[in-house]
Amino acid sequence: MSDFSMELNEDQIQIQKWVHDFAETVVRPAAHEWDEREETPWPIIKEAANIGLYSFDFIANCFADPTGLTMAIANEEMSWGDAGIALSIFGSTLAVAGIFANGTPEQQAEWIPQCFGTPDDIKLAAFGVSEPDAGSDVSSLKTRAVYDEATDEWVLNGTKTWITNGGIANTHVIVASVDPALGSRGQASFVIPEGTPGISQGQKFQKMGIRASHTAEVVLADCRVPGRCLLGGKEKLDERMARAREGKKSSVQAAMATFEASRPLVGAQAVGIARAAYEYSLDYAKERKQFGRAIIENQAIAFKLADMKMAIDAARLLVYRAAWMAATRKRFESGEGSMSKLFAGETAVWVTEQAIQIMGGYGYVREYPVERFHRDSKIYTIFEGTSEIQRLIIARAISGVHIK
């Protein structure tokens, strides 16, 4: 008997069915309304919390899967229902990933449950790295964190932009620069607990897609947090910065550590959107008749669908591989995390556009979900590292050359 299997296990299949059922019966029917309203879908998050899908326990259960696949499976199914609502439900997990990647076990135990709250008291979390002048170039963050020794507090000042759940979150995880001269190696992540004065929402953005997900600026003005809010602790940060000053190597950078862990999951969301568009246009192609026959009887349409299915399956395999590598702590030697997000994101954009083409005019109008799938897909080549940045990571990893 071989140890290798490409079949999902019983637990994974069960969770897949459970999330799919929620996506089909609750999320998909609500998708159009919340896309139009462009607001956080609180009633849907509440329903997810009521059945335990939006909860610390569920996320912990997913991350406990030693194969790493369960969280990817859940993300794909939920985004199949609707990517904007899915991001409202799973947006908090980016902050969770930040705490998980950089926090001590005590910090993880204290802060992660607070990212979800309870069904009667739902909490959201946000992860803020990007700034108006620092998007792809995360080494140039201007948000500063200064240590006040007298009170054992960190004082944060700066503006974060494009932050999912920014300002409406109860817990924010903010990446700030402690020593700007050290670039990314002088940065650290801070938890800003609920009710902390000095953090507020700036502009809320209106978007092309994933419109049920809230995206806004977060302004930090003399925002003071206790010393224990520095993820990983001060001793570790001081050590890391000392090593950086001596020119020694270090493997962990606050923002990068989070993105490494979350890229396959973002890729899984893109796979979910692509699959939704593929399934919808496949059904349509069998129904729609022109010239006296179903349009799928034309190779031009059928081959498109064959290519769409092939690309989606390939994307999912890259996602599963990267999720498995992350869970089993295999090194991403060829940028496998980036590959999964890059390929899945570009596949989602391409597949959803093909789906519109297959549906003709019906694909282009808002009565049908396919134009929304396309609008939703585009963010997957932009956030969590643009496609260009993913290519840069892969190219540097495979070549060992610091390609610019």
Ligand SMILES: Cc1cc2nc3c(=O)[nH]c(=O)nc-3n(C[C@H](O)[C@H](O)[C@H](O)COP(=O)(O)OP(=O)(O)OC[C@H]3O[C@@H](n4cnc5c(N)ncnc54)[C@H](O)[C@@H]3O)c2cc1C
């Ligand atoms: C809806 C939405 C939600 C988001 N959520 C979050 C969030 O929750 N938290 C968070 O921190 N951020 C978030 N972001 C920010 C997102 O991660 C950034 O938008 C993204 O990293 C790109 O940064 P930028 O927009 O500044 O583009 P820029 O970095 O200015 O890039 C512009 C263009 O130049 C290209 N480019 C830049 N540098 C290079 C290079 N060296 N080589 C080749 N090409 C290059 C880019 O690929 C891109 O095509 C979100 C953004 C959006 C739109």
